[in-house]
Amino acid sequence: MITRVEGLLYGADYNAEQWPESVWEQDAKLMREAGVTMVTLGVFSWARVQPSEDEWDFGWLDRLLDLFHANGIAVDLATASASPPAWLVRKYPEVLPVTADGVRLEFGSRQHYCPSSPIFRAAATRLARALAQRYGSHPALALWHIHNEYGDHVTECFCAESASDFRRWLLKRYADDIERLNFAWGTEFWAQRYSSFDQVEPPRTAPGPVNPGQVLDWRRFCSDALLACFLDEREVLRELSPQIPVTTNFMSMFKALDYWTWAAHEDLVSDDAYPDPSGASDHVLAAMNYDLMRSLGGGRPWLLMEQAPSAVSWRTVNVPKPPGLHRLWSLQTVAHGADGVMYFQWRASRAGAEKFHSALLPHGGTATRGWRETVRFGAELRRLAEVAGSRSSASVAVVLDWNSWWALEMADHPSARVKLKEQVLGWYSALHARNVAVDFVPPGAPLEDYRLVLCPNLYSVSVPTAEWLTSYVAGGGRLVCGFFSGIVDELDHIHQSTDGSGGGYPGPLREVLGVVVDEFWPVADGDAVPVLVADNTTAATVWSEWLDATTATTTGWYAGSGPLAGRPAITRNAHGSGEAWYVSCQLGAGIDVVLAEALGAAGIEPVLAVPAGVEVTRRTGPDAAYLFLLNQNHDSVDLASLPPGAVDLLSDNTIDTTLRLPALGAAVLRIPA
Template identity: 50%
Template sequence: MPHRLTTHNRALRTPGIAYGGDYNPEQWPEHVWAEDMRLMREAGVTMVSVGIFSWALLEPSEGRYDFSRMDRVLDLLHDNGIAADVATPTAAPPAWFFRAHPGALPVDRDGRTLWPGSRQTFCPSSPAYRQAALRIAEAIGERYAAHPALAMWHVHNEYGCHNSACYCDTSAAAFRTWLRARYDDDLQALNHAWGTTFWSQWYHSWEEILPPRATGADPNPTHQLDWRRFCSDELLSLYTAERDVLLRAAPGVPATTNFMVMPTFDALDYWRWAPASDIVSNDHYLMYDDPEPEIDIALSGDLTRSLGGGRPWLLMEHSTGAVNWQHVNRAKRPGEMYRNALAHVARGADGIAFFQWRAARAGAEQWHSAMLPHAGTDSVIWRDVVRLGADLKALAEVRGSTTDAQVAVVWDWEARWALELRCQPSGELRFQQLVRDWYAPLWRAGVAVDFVRPGDLGDGRYRLVLVPSLYLVRDEHAERLAGFVEQGGTLAVGFHSGAVDENCHVRLGGYPGAFRDVLGVRSDEVFPLLLGESLALTGDVPPGATATLWSERVRLDGAEAVARFADGPLAGVPAVTRNRHGAGSAWYLATRPEPGTLAALLDRVRREAGVREVRAAPPGVEVVRRRGDDAGYLFLIDHAGAGAQVAADGLELLTRKPVNGSVTVPAGGVAVVREPLP
């Protein structure tokens, strides 16, 4: 019996590590389908997503369905032993829908209507869209609930990718309804939360409230923050409505929708979304200008796993090579696709899929790579795809295993939204980059990491909690973090954290606001740095240590200074501090140290907290361990290309060779060792 991927009663029951991609047979003549089946079997494909963008063919006119093509495709898949992740096609409404319902088109913040011709050109608050989406979802659910190929429901596709916000009058009315619920129909409470006495923004009627459309100056921060919350919730309500329709048709079949835990997307609060999925799934693409994309893969994988409470997850999309939507669509280097895929498995993925199976000849994504490229089977990509399928089969026993971590990194979408609003002390503050700054040294050291919400610290599981950036924090969450330290934990907090409450109101009395007491410091003024400007640091830091982006006038209020600014207007002022608080300790970084200095500081912090690396390895070798019921699985991935010897004992699963004392990691390759549990 396969391990379950979810704590719900609904679980994906395909064996081993699922492998496949988006399958769009409607883009090809039917005689091609037989070849698809043969090549899928050759590649080791076990599950494909079907129907994602087929609404116009499945429902050629309102209420009239044609499932003949989908019937034949699902029958073919089943006959060839390939499971189907059956999608609702609601990310791309057909042309007839917009002719009948032009009011469902989205409107941008400047008041321009966005027209059909791509995908996700609908208003999330449109009643006509919701009705049509639920109707096609119900028809698909009833048609395929009992089909033997069905393994999972794939609801929509990448919610909010292109229409995370609509500013039309329908959305405005929905926003007001959402606000009335949030503030218990108390308009005075909203005025207080939004601080509307500033700039004469006081509201005397709910009908006066609009979305934060384009205006002459900067909009109210809390207005914008509530708008972001509303937009995320509005799309979530569409997902749960479609999901419920499908689950009524097939109560035992799991449902998911593909998240986008990537640097380019921040529209949805996935902490709120994750509990609505039987299996958390994610899409991830490398950014062409990222010098170390393997770090982003790891961060994304750890965050996706954490969204599901530590349970395994599914990678629903990544690329075999270049994508089609970036400024430069860089091809992957030799071996990179293989390492990417197994890095996701190392971080908890129990399924690996690509967009898409066969590279398209036409359309906006015709230059997006695929499992079967334009060149066909006589290609490097195809040979890598076949190799990956075989090696995923060899890793079947890894399925269902989890990850043990003693370090938690706090991640909060609301804090991210608030930090990146205009009118901050610095316009260079980027939440994901600040988090990655702190995550990268842990990745290099081979330290296991979970991500957590500010108020969910694992009930004693973690020795160390890192807060790289938490500009916005609720009182109760700040208290939880302080309590963690009081009980013996180690906390490290980055600059400009704790500054505002959940309404974006500045916490008075000095910075870092909600964290002053636990950190034992108080700042009375911040001094952001200009681009290219740096400050020297002195104290218990490496020689030549510098910092950028931020500084502030810190006064010790119980804490000790670990490092100080050596020059600039704050020369002699503490830059890094440590405070004993209860049975634990709390660190504050009042600046952004350059990478080497930050790594040294975080290495000291984690060692003092008693956190050790998973396994010592040479630089450039990623080390991750998954834990099963009866064994551990040590993943070693060589990104440096030099190969390595790493201490291990057990069985190397990809070669099936015993390991006694050490394992050889091939240059640019991967080793996975089954080890006895400690």
């Protein structure tokens, strides 16, 4: 169990402070009717809990926790530090964050704080301590929820306090040696040398391009500064209520924060996910994010902390979820390893910026379509209770490195169009369409359980990381590596020899890949380069390369009449007992042909052969396996060759070997171990 609550969690944020107490009892009754097992309280309640610096008001929160305990509903209690109250920022205006242009942001939204501010950190920790002292042993408490969506609005602050904190961080990173910093940042360029750490400032707005080494360290620092805020509160909660698990809600594949580092400090990984119902393939992006959440927790079940039952309120056009989609996409989270489905929020707000955001209890109350779906899905989750605690496994690993991501997308590169998340999603989509299970791994992770490792892009590669991948291939593994990889080391320095005798791209990956990249040939906007692979012509956009195969065999060529025509585009290299592919261009859907070859060589099969548009995942427990069949099509489909004798937990029907899934339909088959 991810908390002490049995089965799969079901519930939502309950912003009770927005409503008169006369509504609370009614809400608790409706929650029982809907099958809610846990609610999140207090996310935005700092001003209510602490009306002034030395005044506390816990009475209302006491009554809420007592109410939910009496109704058999567990509480995920937030520490409320995401939105500092007006009294704090007016008494201590230096708490407010400052932009790179020197503008101090104002009160009136949320997350209006400088992560490095000692005043903010002390106030937030004091708040967490007060909550833990009062509620750490309350029988309703099942989970601590620190802050909310770290980095959603403020990922960095450029004030004087942040500058001081940045210098302290640099002093530690470079062991109080300014020459180490000068080397790391390449400060001989443009006369940027420092003679002391006191001269260093954050990368504020400057006349021209800012030092990339400085920017990269700033990205690392900003992630660490927010993490320090989280750890301050976590230590208080661990001290006063060590029996209660601690989480903070992530925001899917979020660039600003290194979630590998963050997840190591959580008892439970949780995520907020808002795929767009108007996006034809947003369910694929969601699946990718969910697989990342499961991977961040080392394969353990995770919690979907927030999603929308229907429309959100913050897109340009906020499209609702048609009938059936809320159910299907909620089941998708469980299919990818979640042991709970939570929402923002329980009751739709009557005021504020998110008053048009959908909720489990809509403005129209219990007479609405939304309410009927809320009750129906709660009953279905109860039927899936036995799935809780089961796990997923995969034979394919995708390498995801935040440091490389930050370095890849800095300024002054051959093309500003190369985006890591888009590249990863393109490769993931090909595997998702084939129903091949995927894990994500950081550099250096154990790879012995994976038959295929993918690096859609690994721009920044340290020598140990290159040795890690090379050793994997030499030992019999299969590797597929995408373009513009192996270019720089962890300092963002180009991999090359200093005597001019050798080197070149892709740096320390040259031997395992068996190629040398002579020159980058980014593709202009609106253009495409034809590529011939496996007797099929596809198109490369965004990126191509002048590639030479050294020990590799060419399996795809640039075609057409351009300067790259006839040159290698895709290669396959035998190295030790394994093989490595190199893809020198952005192929879009054409990447499927390359990955199909690698999957075949690795002997990897889909979870189940099904018609296109049907998503299949498998979770395994001690006594049974669970096959999730999700029809993402808007037409019904017929499935064959299903495990005989399986029981669909959603309908309680025993399946022979065939099944018809309606449009946006789903089945969860229990297969005896």
